[in-house]
Amino acid sequence: MELVQKLSNARDVQKELVDIDWDNLGFSLTPTDYMYVMKCCRGEHFSDGELRRFGNIELSPSSGVLNYGQGLYEGLKAYRKKDGNILLFRPEENAMRIQRGADRMCMPCPPVQQFVEAVKATVLANHRWIPPAGKGSLYIRPLLMGSGAVLGLAPAPEYTFLIYVSPVGNYFKEGLAPINLLVEAEIHRATPGGTGGIKCIGNYAAVLKAQAAAKAKDFTDVLYLDSIRKKYLEEVSSCNVFVVKDNVISTPAVEGTILPGITRKSIMDVARSQGFKVEERLIAVDELLEADEVFCTGTAVVVSPGELYGNNGVGPVSQQVYSTLINLQMGLTEDTMGWTLELKLK
Numbered sequence: 001m002e003l004v005q006k007l008s009n010a011r012d013v014q015k016e017l018v019d020i021d022w023d024n025l026g027f028s029l030t031p032t033d034y035m036y037v038m039k040c041c042r043g044e045h046f047s048d049g050e051l052r053r054f055g056n057i058e059l060s061p062s063s064g065v066l067n068y069g070q071g072l073y074e075g076l077k078a079y080r081k082k083d084g085n086i087l088l089f090r091p092e093e094n095a096m097r098i099q100r101g102a103d104r105m106c107m108p109c110p111p112v113q114q115f116v117e118a119v120k121a122t123v124l125a126n127h128r129w130i131p132p133a134g135k136g137s138l139y140i141r142p143l144l145m146g147s148g149a150v151l152g153l154a155p156a157p158e159y160t161f162l163i164y165v166s167p168v169g170n171y172f173k174e175g176l177a178p179i180n181l182l183v184e185a186e187i188h189r190a191t192p193g194g195t196g197g198i199k200c201i202g203n204y205a206a207v208l209k210a211q212a213a214a215k216a217k218d219f220t221d222v223l224y225l226d227s228i229r230k231k232y233l234e235e236v237s238s239c240n241v242f243v244v245k246d247n248v249i250s251t252p253a254v255e256g257t258i259l260p261g262i263t264r265k266s267i268m269d270v271a272r273s274q275g276f277k278v279e280e281r282l283i284a285v286d287e288l289l290e291a292d293e294v295f296c297t298g299t300a301v302v303v304s305p306g307e308l309y310g311n312n313g314v315g316p317v318s319q320q321v322y323s324t325l326i327n328l329q330m331g332l333t334e335d336t337m338g339w340t341l342e343l344k345l346k
């Protein structure tokens with residue numbers, strides 16, 4: 001709390017932006033000024049987090065995260081409004097999701113308020129790196145990892161919670177143009193009882209091979225099917241998937257193998273508020289042949305339309321839910337959902 005107050009009140013807050021090429025941001029790391037670091041021992045609580053200059057961190061070669069993958073990450077974004085103030089989108093949802101993940105991965109985790117305050121402090125400390133309104137966003141990447149040394153398989157004795165940020169533009173090079181997904185039935189992202197439903201770092205390394213093979217064939221990314229019947233849609237490497245047919249918007253139900261995306265949840269609420277019927281259910285891959293539209297959702301991708309046979313434009317439903325969400329996130333329309341958290345620079 002104090003840190004956030006100090007940062008937003010600071011007399012010497014420099015309001016000007018850093019001098020980078022804001023018109024050509026992609027989704028890659030631009031190192032910024034500060035990162036947030038907080039540590040605790042197994043069985044204890046996180047306290048005394050601090051902002052440090054952004055840079056490399058030291059880890060034991062025997063740390064839990066390096067050896068056994070005991071790690072989680074989150075992703076959220078901050079947008080600069082036209083009046084210069086900053087909007088965060090549902091940071092408490094990320095705080096709750098990382099808690100569920102931490103429980104699954106046997107890690108201590110900061111409580112919701114502490115997580116949100118750490119995000120606010122990191123964003124304020126790096127505010128000069130938030131793109132001008134309409135040019136992109138500041139991607140915020142919280143990490144939670146077993147940083148202590150272990151040799152036998154066990155939870156690490158020490159944990160590090162870290163937040164770094166980077167200005168970003170579009171995730172896919174296609175921008176808002178439809179992406180081209182390869183349906184993958186043999187390599188699976190997740191299995192029942194596994195960790196597909198949490199944001200565990202290993203879920204992402206596990207799809208790199210399928211993703212590389214798809215890219216080599218000129219596909220944008222991969223759409224995974226379930227590992228048991230090899231028939232039902234799961235998600236894309238970095239985002240959830242939705243199918244539109246008539247006035248119904250459907251997405252695979254989250255039952256352990258699918259990430260409960262915050263954009264996914266928000267899009268379902270937006271769609272319901274606009275009169276669409278929204279279903280969370282099993283979606284057979286064959287339904288893509290009959291669908292009117294398909295689109296992906298995620299923090300990084302926001303809403304990204306997918307190509308369907310004989311239909312390569314951006315569908316009207318995808319366009320409508322995308323515009324509603326992005327305008328709300330950027331502060332261009334009133335936030336009637338109560339989802340944004342405004343940070344003011346004094």
Ligand code: COI
Binds near residue numbers: 076239298
């Ligand atoms: C996000 O959208 O925040 C993600 O975690 C996906 C990541 C691969 C960029």
